[in-house]
Amino acid sequence: xxxxxxxxxxxxxxPYVPGEQPKLSNLVxxxxxxxxxxxxxxxxxxxQAELSDALRLYPDPNAERLKxxxxxYYGVTPTQVFVGNGSDEVLAHxxxxxxxxxxxxxxxxxxxxxxxxxxxxxxxxxxxxxxxDDFTLNxxxxxxxxxxxxxxxxxxxxxxxxxxxxxxxxxxxxxxxVVVVDEAYIDFGGDTAIALVDRHPNLLITQTLSKSRSxxxxxxxxxxxxxELIEALERVKNSFNSYPLDRLAIAGAVAAFADRGHFExxxxxxxxxxxxxxxALAELGFEVLPSxxxxxxxxxxxRDAAGLAGSLREHHVIVRHFRxxxxxxxxxITVGGPEQNAALIAALGQIVAER
Ligand SMILES: Cc1ncc(COP(=O)(O)O)c(C=O)c1O
Numbered sequence: 001x002x003x004x005x006x007x008x009x010x011x012x013x014x015p016y017v018p019g020e021q022p023k024l025s026n027l028v029x030x031x032x033x034x035x036x037x038x039x040x041x042x043x044x045x046x047x048q049a050e051l052s053d054a055l056r057l058y059p060d061p062n063a064e065r066l067k068x069x070x071x072x073y074y075g076v077t078p079t080q081v082f083v084g085n086g087s088d089e090v091l092a093h094x095x096x097x098x099x100x101x102x103x104x105x106x107x108x109x110x111x112x113x114x115x116x117x118x119x120x121x122x123x124x125x126x127x128x129x130x131x132x133d134d135f136t137l138n139x140x141x142x143x144x145x146x147x148x149x150x151x152x153x154x155x156x157x158x159x160x161x162x163x164x165x166x167x168x169x170x171x172x173x174x175x176x177x178v179v180v181v182d183e184a185y186i187d188f189g190g191d192t193a194i195a196l197v198d199r200h201p202n203l204l205i206t207q208t209l210s211k212s213r214s215x216x217x218x219x220x221x222x223x224x225x226x227x228e229l230i231e232a233l234e235r236v237k238n239s240f241n242s243y244p245l246d247r248l249a250i251a252g253a254v255a256a257f258a259d260r261g262h263f264e265x266x267x268x269x270x271x272x273x274x275x276x277x278x279x280a281l282a283e284l285g286f287e288v289l290p291s292x293x294x295x296x297x298x299x300x301x302x303r304d305a306a307g308l309a310g311s312l313r314e315h316h317v318i319v320r321h322f323r324x325x326x327x328x329x330x331x332x333i334t335v336g337g338p339e340q341n342a343a344l345i346a347a348l349g350q351i352v353a354e355r
Contacts, residue, residue, distance in 0.1 A: 087221030101147030159291030187212030189292025
């Protein structure tokens, strides 16, 4: 209930609503793009080892071990790395530190729905740029005055991938503002734009350990970019929370980057399942967008998407449906393990056959 105690800005906020985290354990949960395979056993060991009397001490405010591990992994320096409590927090600092300019921020009309929420929180003016009819992003549409550009690659919730050459093309022509590439899903099908960082002083990449490293519950995100942009993020972070990553998160995240074998095996398993799932959905008459992520975006020409999501729930399967223009006939379905995908396809087969 709103009260006069609220700051004026709070009244105007439209907070983000994350996908449901149901209390029931018997549901097939394909609604928030979690990884079905679980984190590396080495991550769990590292977290166990951290459970000691040392928890009475604050963690390293700079998470230097983790920054070094990420720098080694990507072949950059620790001064080019920022870490935070999930990439959502990293993104919040990006909006605050780099996008609060007089000219509007640009992002696609169909993308991660947290972007306009951050704009509301930080009073950032924005303009959405329509994706093409097939939901591809045309970088030439972003050549206009702006106070920053952000897009997810692969995009969410479409799963579509923008080639690295297009990002390079845009950066060569957009030099006066920061371009942020949100690579939450990049490990499932694309090349990271981190390769371009040394050539562009205005490029920042954000990533997360929630998806391809199966650590959504640990809350670790990162950004890679030129030291000047990283310093801007550090300034905001150190004006907000000195210790966004706790001791367990730092230890677990370091171990996640060390276990390349687990990462590679589970990543390939998700990619293979995605292709099988897309084919099975197509068999049932769905139109499935080509996905480079750990989810697929699909619509059925004869079935209403909200109705399908409701019927799936009755079959104990939850997927994500967005009540938003242009995509309200689509379902976003997380790629699960073989059993989850089979349960989804069996339920959809029954639902589509009814009537
Ligand atoms: C495009 C995109 N960016 C960022 C995030 C945030 O991920 P996290 O805060 O778990 O790192 C998500 C989560 O679903 C996402 O879809």
